[in-house]
Amino acid sequence: MLPITFRRFMRPVLFKLALIALVAALAGQAWGARAGWMTASGLLLLYVLGFVVAIYRTIRWLEASQRRDAVDAPVGEWNSIAAVLYKARKTEAAYRAELDRSVTQLREVLERMPDGVVIVDASMLIQWLNPMAEQHLGLARKDVGLRLTNLVREPAFIDALTASGDSVASVPVRLKTGRVVVLQTIPFSPTQSLIVTRDVSEADRLDTMRRDFIANVSHELRTPLTVLSGFLELASPSAPISVQHLELMRTEALRMQRLIDDLLVLSRLESTAAPSQEDHVALSPLAQRAVDLARALSAGRHEIRVESMPADLRGAEREIESALTNLVTNAVRYTPAGGKITVRGELDDDGIALVVKDDGVGIAAEHIPRLTERFYRVDKSRSRDTGGTGLGLAIVKHVVLRHQGRLDVSSQLGEGSEFRLWFPRQRVVLHEPVREPEPLVVS
Numbered sequence: 001m002l003p004i005t006f007r008r009f010m011r012p013v014l015f016k017l018a019l020i021a022l023v024a025a026l027a028g029q030a031w032g033a034r035a036g037w038m039t040a041s042g043l044l045l046l047y048v049l050g051f052v053v054a055i056y057r058t059i060r061w062l063e064a065s066q067r068r069d070a071v072d073a074p075v076g077e078w079n080s081i082a083a084v085l086y087k088a089r090k091t092e093a094a095y096r097a098e099l100d101r102s103v104t105q106l107r108e109v110l111e112r113m114p115d116g117v118v119i120v121d122a123s124m125l126i127q128w129l130n131p132m133a134e135q136h137l138g139l140a141r142k143d144v145g146l147r148l149t150n151l152v153r154e155p156a157f158i159d160a161l162t163a164s165g166d167s168v169a170s171v172p173v174r175l176k177t178g179r180v181v182v183l184q185t186i187p188f189s190p191t192q193s194l195i196v197t198r199d200v201s202e203a204d205r206l207d208t209m210r211r212d213f214i215a216n217v218s219h220e221l222r223t224p225l226t227v228l229s230g231f232l233e234l235a236s237p238s239a240p241i242s243v244q245h246l247e248l249m250r251t252e253a254l255r256m257q258r259l260i261d262d263l264l265v266l267s268r269l270e271s272t273a274a275p276s277q278e279d280h281v282a283l284s285p286l287a288q289r290a291v292d293l294a295r296a297l298s299a300g301r302h303e304i305r306v307e308s309m310p311a312d313l314r315g316a317e318r319e320i321e322s323a324l325t326n327l328v329t330n331a332v333r334y335t336p337a338g339g340k341i342t343v344r345g346e347l348d349d350d351g352i353a354l355v356v357k358d359d360g361v362g363i364a365a366e367h368i369p370r371l372t373e374r375f376y377r378v379d380k381s382r383s384r385d386t387g388g389t390g391l392g393l394a395i396v397k398h399v400v401l402r403h404q405g406r407l408d409v410s411s412q413l414g415e416g417s418e419f420r421l422w423f424p425r426q427r428v429v430l431h432e433p434v435r436e437p438e439p440l441v442v443s
């Protein structure tokens with residue numbers, strides 16, 4: 001549309017006024033001055049009435065265009081006015097749509113952020129919050145308008161909120177939702193602030209695990225070291241260490257040795273995700289070797305049977321052997337003399353399980369989920385007396401996980417236990433079928 005100018009706007013107006021003057025002059029000429037004036041007044045009146053109708057039509061058209069109804073646009077000079085108004089409205093609508101789009105986009109970004117975001121005013125009234133903030137702080141959409149510090153009342157949270165406002169390094173806060181979060185307060189207007197929460201529960205859990213692990217290892221090493229250094233302190237040239245004490249020192253040194261060996265195995269297993277080798281593992285001889293070791297440990301106190309294996313496996317032979325040996329020696333250590341221990345393989349469509357079953361002391365149900373935790377022991381003194389490090393089942397679990405398998409435990413206190421090392425179908429190597437000798441055809 002061409003820009004409106006005074007000349008362009010005035011041209012039709014002047015043309016109509018000139019036409020009225022001409023018609024009035026002609027009427028005056030024909031019927032006298034009075035008739036001329038009356039014609040001029042009548043035509044001017046009509047022109048003004050035309051204006052009024054045009055104003056009405058313009059308003060109607062503007063209203064209709066707001067509702068997007070189809071109504072004819074006003075004509076004449078009013079058309080230019082309507083066009084200007086219409087253009088202004090369209091520009092404003094486009095601007096508003098753009099603004100709406102930006103706000104929606106910004107809101108979507110904030111909604112999907114992995115961090116929690118809460119907008120609060122100067123008196124901590126919640127103005128907006130995203131779903132992550134709801135999860136982190138145990139809040140809900142309906143809490144908008146309420147005071148944040150009334151909803152999350154833990155003193156640690158309030159302290160962290162105050163501290164984070166001064167940009168002090170974020171301190172992790174443990175909330176009653178069970179989560180550990182760090183906070184950051186970012187003022188973005190004189191009366192509004194953004195509170196950003198980040199969930200660090202997993203990092204905190206790993207940190208706690210690391211600290212517990214170091215504490216446990218230190219504790220496990222301290223006991224034998226105390227015994228060793230105690231005997232060494234007592235020894236002097238006049239009172240040499242007795243054979244009995246030397247034997248005790250040897251036992252403690254061996255305990256430390258076993259602990260360090262197991263720690264090294266665990267760290268090796270943890271440092272790589274997949275087994276170091278993919279051997280064809282012949283399970284029957286492997287089970288036989290594990291059982292031979294267990295028989296040596298049992299020294300004839302148990303009846304230990306091994307059945308032939310229905311298939312072989314693909315995996316790291318050393319790892320699988322160490323897992324099975326751990327299970328069979330555990331069976332010996334936790335089964336009183338006279339007990340029975342069986343090792344067998346079970347093959348089905350899903351995979352193969354190496355099963356170690358004993359009729360020993362058994363394990364109460366509440367301990368079963370925790371057995372594979374490092375240093376978790378049901379009966380501490382029995383574990384120690386039989387040379388346990390508390391790491392055996394942790395090693396077993398790592399080995400099966402690295403072979404995409406799992407460790408299943410079922411047990412009844414006082415009745416015995418069954419440990420199953422399960423490996424998936426893709427790791428099973430079926431035995432070659434025994435070929436029947438071809439019949440001799442005599443022609």
Ligand code: ADP
Nearest residue numbers: 330331334377378379383388389390391392393
């Ligand atoms: P440990 O060196 O103490 O034996 P493990 O990790 O091998 O450590 O086993 C963890 C705990 O599981 C043991 O302390 C023991 O209480 C329990 N446990 C393991 N195997 C058996 C079993 N066959 N019968 C009963 N309890 C067992």
